[in-house]
Amino acid sequence: MTFLTKMLKPVLKWFVHKQAKNNLPNLNKIIHAPDLKGKVEIIRDQWSVPHIYAESKEDAFFAQGYVHAQERLWQMELTRRIVSGRLSEVIGKDALEVDRIARIMGFKHLGQTDEQEASSNVLFPYLESYVKGVNYFIATCKYPPVEFKLLKVSMENWTVADCFGMARLLAMQMSQGWLHELERMGMAELFGLEKAQEIFPEYLATNPVCLNYGIETNERKADGTLEAFKGPYLRPLGGSNNWVVAADKMDTGAAALCNDPHLLINTPNIWYENHLVAPDYEVTGVSIPGVPLVLIGHNANMAWGATLTYADIQDTYIEKFVNPDGLQYHFGDRILKASVRVEKIYIKGEKAPHEEKVIQTHHGPAILNLDGTHKVTLCSKALQQNEMIFGFYELNVAENWNDFVAACEKLTVPSLNLVYADIKNNIGYYMTGEVPIRARSKGLLPNKGYDALHEWTGRVPFEAMPHVLNPTQGYYYTCNNKLVGDDYPYDLGNIWMNGYRAKRLQTLLDSKDKFGFDDFASWQLDFVSLPGASFIQLVRRLIQEKQYENLSGYLKKTVDLFLNWDCELTADSVGGAIYQVLKQELIDLIFDKNKSIRGVVPRKELPIFAVSEFFGHDVTAILRLFDNPNSVWWERSPEEILLEALKNTTEYLTNKLGSNTANWKWGRLHPMVAKHALGVKPILGEIFDTGNLPIGGDTDTLCQMAFVPGEHYGGKSLIGASYRQMIDMGDFANSKCIAPVGQSGNVQSPHYADQMERWVNGDYKPMLWTREQVEQHQRYRAELNPL
Numbered sequence: 001m002t003f004l005t006k007m008l009k010p011v012l013k014w015f016v017h018k019q020a021k022n023n024l025p026n027l028n029k030i031i032h033a034p035d036l037k038g039k040v041e042i043i044r045d046q047w048s049v050p051h052i053y054a055e056s057k058e059d060a061f062f063a064q065g066y067v068h069a070q071e072r073l074w075q076m077e078l079t080r081r082i083v084s085g086r087l088s089e090v091i092g093k094d095a096l097e098v099d100r101i102a103r104i105m106g107f108k109h110l111g112q113t114d115e116q117e118a119s120s121n122v123l124f125p126y127l128e129s130y131v132k133g134v135n136y137f138i139a140t141c142k143y144p145p146v147e148f149k150l151l152k153v154s155m156e157n158w159t160v161a162d163c164f165g166m167a168r169l170l171a172m173q174m175s176q177g178w179l180h181e182l183e184r185m186g187m188a189e190l191f192g193l194e195k196a197q198e199i200f201p202e203y204l205a206t207n208p209v210c211l212n213y214g215i216e217t218n219e220r221k222a223d224g225t226l227e228a229f230k231g232p233y234l235r236p237l238g239g240s241n242n243w244v245v246a247a248d249k250m251d252t253g254a255a256a257l258c259n260d261p262h263l264l265i266n267t268p269n270i271w272y273e274n275h276l277v278a279p280d281y282e283v284t285g286v287s288i289p290g291v292p293l294v295l296i297g298h299n300a301n302m303a304w305g306a307t308l309t310y311a312d313i314q315d316t317y318i319e320k321f322v323n324p325d326g327l328q329y330h331f332g333d334r335i336l337k338a339s340v341r342v343e344k345i346y347i348k349g350e351k352a353p354h355e356e357k358v359i360q361t362h363h364g365p366a367i368l369n370l371d372g373t374h375k376v377t378l379c380s381k382a383l384q385q386n387e388m389i390f391g392f393y394e395l396n397v398a399e400n401w402n403d404f405v406a407a408c409e410k411l412t413v414p415s416l417n418l419v420y421a422d423i424k425n426n427i428g429y430y431m432t433g434e435v436p437i438r439a440r441s442k443g444l445l446p447n448k449g450y451d452a453l454h455e456w457t458g459r460v461p462f463e464a465m466p467h468v469l470n471p472t473q474g475y476y477y478t479c480n481n482k483l484v485g486d487d488y489p490y491d492l493g494n495i496w497m498n499g500y501r502a503k504r505l506q507t508l509l510d511s512k513d514k515f516g517f518d519d520f521a522s523w524q525l526d527f528v529s530l531p532g533a534s535f536i537q538l539v540r541r542l543i544q545e546k547q548y549e550n551l552s553g554y555l556k557k558t559v560d561l562f563l564n565w566d567c568e569l570t571a572d573s574v575g576g577a578i579y580q581v582l583k584q585e586l587i588d589l590i591f592d593k594n595k596s597i598r599g600v601v602p603r604k605e606l607p608i609f610a611v612s613e614f615f616g617h618d619v620t621a622i623l624r625l626f627d628n629p630n631s632v633w634w635e636r637s638p639e640e641i642l643l644e645a646l647k648n649t650t651e652y653l654t655n656k657l658g659s660n661t662a663n664w665k666w667g668r669l670h671p672m673v674a675k676h677a678l679g680v681k682p683i684l685g686e687i688f689d690t691g692n693l694p695i696g697g698d699t700d701t702l703c704q705m706a707f708v709p710g711e712h713y714g715g716k717s718l719i720g721a722s723y724r725q726m727i728d729m730g731d732f733a734n735s736k737c738i739a740p741v742g743q744s745g746n747v748q749s750p751h752y753a754d755q756m757e758r759w760v761n762g763d764y765k766p767m768l769w770t771r772e773q774v775e776q777h778q779r780y781r782a783e784l785n786p787l
Contacts, residue, residue: 009683016687019146020748025070027780031140035132036062036786044780047765048743048751051275051284051774058129060278061292063784065133065158068272072289072745073137073155074147075268078677079290080158083165084108088347088354090151096347096354103343103356104365105172105383111165117385118164123393127160130292134158145746147678158290166290167389172382174414175433177314180495181446182368182376188445191591195632199591199625200444201617203482207499208506210417210429210476210483211466240307241501241524241702242419243477243509244427246470247730251516254730257421258520259296259305260721262704267674267690267753268745271296271723273737275768283396284769286723286739293392296723298735301399302422303727307478311415311435312442312493314380315456317363317449324372329361332452336362363449376446379456381413381434388413391432401426401469408432409462417478421729428469429476431483435460435492442491460490475509477502479702498616500530500700508702517736520726525762526702529569531619532579536563538626542642558650561661570696571667580666580698580713581652585645586622590633616699616706667694669713670705672720672760674741674753690741690753693760703762724759725767733773736764 027044038055040063045051050067054060068076081087085102087095102108118124135157144155180201187196242259250256263270271286276294285297296306322328327338339360344353359366361377368376391410395418398404404420408430411418415433420426436456447454466483468476481502483492508523539562543551551559558578565575625631626638634641657663672695676688697705697720706719721740728734740759744751758765768774 009686012683013687016146016150017748019143019149020746022143023141023145024746024748027782030783030785032785032787033062033066033136034787035129035136036784038786040784042067042780042782042784043774043778044782045768045774045777046779047273047755048749048780049273049275049768051768052277053771054276054278057126057278057281059784060276060281061126061130062133062136064274064276064287064292065130065135066137066784067274068287068289069134069137069141069158071743071749071751072268072272073141074145075745076134076158076290077148077153077155079166079169080162083111083162083169085343085345088345090153090348092348093350096345099345100354100356101367102169103345104358104367105378106358106365107165107168107172108161110168110383111161111163114164114168115159115161118160118390121390123390124160126393127163127292127389131158131160131163150678150684163291164389166288168382170288170291171386171388171413172380174308174416175313175380175382176308176310176415176495177312177493178316178378178380181316181444184444185446197444198631198633199621201495201498202620202624203494203496204499204620206503208481208502209485210478210481210502211468211485211488215464215467240417241477241479241505241704242305242307242417243475243505244305244419244421244429245509245515246427246474247425249474249514251514252728252730252734254728255421255425255427256515256517256520256729257298257303257305257419257427257727258524258725259307259419260524260724261296261306262706262719263722264708264717264719265672265674265722265740266717267676267679267688267741269674269722269739269741271739273739273743275774281397284767285725285737291389293389293396295392296725298727298732299396299398300423300732302404302420303729304395304404304421305419305725307417308480309415309417309431309433309478309483310480310493310496311431311433311483312491312495313413313415313433313435314378314382315363315436315438315442315454316367316446317361317377317379317454318370318446319361319363319366319375319377320450321373321375327359330450331362332450334452338366361449377449381415381436384413386413387411400424401428404428405430405467417480417483419476419478421727423729425729426470427476428467429478430467431465435465435490437490442493460492464490466492477505477509479505498620498700500619501702501704504528504530504702517726517728517734521736521762521764523702524721524724524726527569527573527576527696529567529576529579529698529701531623531700532565532567532569532576534623535579535582536565536567538623538642539563539646542639542646554654555647555650557661558646558653561664568696569666569698569701571665571670571694573666573696574661574664576666576696577653577657577664577669578649580669581649582645583619583622584713585648585652586641587618589641589645589648590622590625619700665694666696670695670697670707670718672705672718672740674756675717688747691756691760693757695760721759724764726764727767732767732769735767735769737767738764 041053043051052063085099088099138155240261244257247255275284283294283299285294320330343356346353363377363379366375367378387410394407411432412434420428437458439455479502480497481499482496562578569576653664672691672693674690679685679689697703699706708717723739725737738759742751742754
């Protein structure tokens with residue numbers, strides 16, 4: 001830190017806190033607003049979760065837009081600028097690559113098209129009401145959030161197209177299938193195809209498959225027994241965690257649903273909790289500021305939770321153009337012409353805008369240039385017509401299984417694992433998203449677009465998508481693991497996460513006959529590392545072959561600590577720290593630290609997308625190589641590599657944490673820091689970032705706490721449970737939830753980070769439902785009245 005920065009730091013802190021304090025909303029205010037039909041009550045509990053009571057749905061959505069803007073307007077503006085490719089206007093050239101990829105994918109244009117096509121939909125008036133609520137707050141806001149002041153940004157009115165544009169960005173970020181192809185291509189270029197193929201991800205045969213017996217559908221009779229049946233949508237055929245458990249396996253006597261979606265944890269959190277009540281509409285759970293509705297939660301009849309499927313719904317194509325600067329490209333024996341548009345990106349501090357030439361083929365936009373005439377294009381369901389927002393609205397109002405399935409049919413993107421439970425104690429699951437049927441088997445690398453042999457010829461029929469209703473085993477779960485057995489008649493891809501979390505969860509679900517919510521709470525904070533046990537076996541084999549007595553004293557101590565590790569990857573685990581560093585040292589030694597398999601696609605070219613489908617597969621690649629001593633990767637014996645990795649691990653931990661091994665705790669290498677967007681500047685990070693708390697876990701623990709690829713244990717940005725919910729279908733008032741950070745985006749608010757320690761410690765707060773409950777926990781009360 002320079003002398004000038006040290007001098008300015010207290011002045012900057014004073015300015016930020018003064019401006020933020022001015023922006024704190026009055027949460028007890030009586031407001032008169034246009035466009036309202038009747039009175040709206042907004043009762044906030046002690047965590048500032050708004051419970052909105054309105055006399056019409058339009059007013060409920062107006063109020064939701066208003067409270068979103070009240071507490072998260074900067075977050076909304078930042079996301080809108082990412083969608084529209086306008087970050088460079090306020091941040092400068094450092095944001096240019098983010099703007100480029102947003103313009104290439106055309107999120108803003110897609111949002112505008114979606115708005116036009118949706119104008120006759122029953123949901124459209126509610127979208128308009130939501131936008132009016134946002135804009136009423138903007139119109140009456142005397143002091144904009146401090147981030148606007150710091151970056152000299154003016155508040156701009158929200159539009160329905162902005163809602164759709166955000167939905168497009170979210171759909172793209174939650175869709176899989178293209179980054180792994182680029183990763184494989186990059187690995188083949190770095191290592192050669194033969195070596196690269198040996199470490200391409202493979203799902204472990206010892207880890208679970210969700211549906212071993214095809215699609216299972218059973219009707220729950222009045223006496224609680226199950227009977228197989230066929231019904232609409234139910235034709236029998238041969239990421240993140242969620243699970244549903246049948247009533248007869250719960251000590252409450254009612255079904256239960258749990259969910260903890262894993263996302264990059266930032267300040268503020270991606271989710272905003274809210275409870276909306278209006279005639280024929282009551283729903284509670286989490287929303288995303290800038291988009292109406294509740295995306296995960298429950299209504300008066302049913303509950304739902306979501307994880308990513310990791311189904312392959314995207315492809316990349318190598319296009320061959322006739323000449324470097326032209327638009328004509330080869331497609332079989334034909335020559336097609338691409339369209340082009342020029343996007344002007346204005347950059348703070350630059351006189352002339354950057355001009356991005358966006359080329360669009362019939363497959364999709366060109367995202368990378370390979371050489372003069374070859375470009376990579378992206379074909380994605382997320383960039384095609386979809387009804388995602390309408391599907392979520394139907395989830396909000398669904399009353400039963402058939403309503404739920406009808407909503408799933410509209411969710412053509414992204415591909416989600418949606419679990420279901422209702423007040424009649426039915427439990428179920430449906431996989432959403434359109435999965436393409438391809439003319440040829442899916443390749444591991446980008447397809448040759450110019451040979452016209454790899455086109456999409458249809459989609460997996462919706463009724464054939466994996467689903468289950470009232471499974472006879474009494475539970476169902478997903479953890480981004482493999483969904484179906486190899487006898488499933490359609491290709492869903494092969495890019496699942498490695499399945500360790502699924503294996504751990506299945507063990508827990510099979511551990512006893514009845515469960516309580518205390519069990520589920522412990523599972524959502526479970527740090528057992530299954531691959532850690534496999535690494536212990538590697539080291540045990542080494543010392544058997546290399547004679548334990550020949551190890552140096554200090555190295556022998558490291559080995560002893562590791563061999564006696566209980567595989568609990570908690571924050572205070574010494575063996576866990578050794579495991580994590582050993583794993584990284586092996587990656588660096590085997591794969592070359594400058595060519596890590598954690599992320600070979602240059603992130604500067606694809607900055608919005610931090611994680612590819614290779615996430616978590618470095619562990620399985622290492623274990624496979626140690627099972628194959630004749631692998632082309634071994635330039636020295638596996639035993640020599642492992643021994644050197646252990647020596648390097650000892651040196652690293654000694655240099656980093658000291659010679660006292662009692663201080664070698666995983667949490668000291670693995671702090672939880674929820675970064676603010678302005679935290680890229682250290683002086684602002686000290687003001688806006690939250691957390692910096694030691695925490696356990698990694699990619700493979702049920703409580704996932706994974707570092708971002710490329711950062712490993714020094715990066716502090718973690719991917720984990722962005723929200724946890726446990727819903728009691730027999731008594732919604734008994735349900736619980738928790739989210740990291742807090743509800744408010746204002747650094748001076750008492751609710752800026754008031755949930756962080758509770759979340760880290762695995763504690764919960766009540767998920768309030770009844771009016772009586774809400775009033776018992778009331779801290780603030782506001783009214784919106786028509787003019």
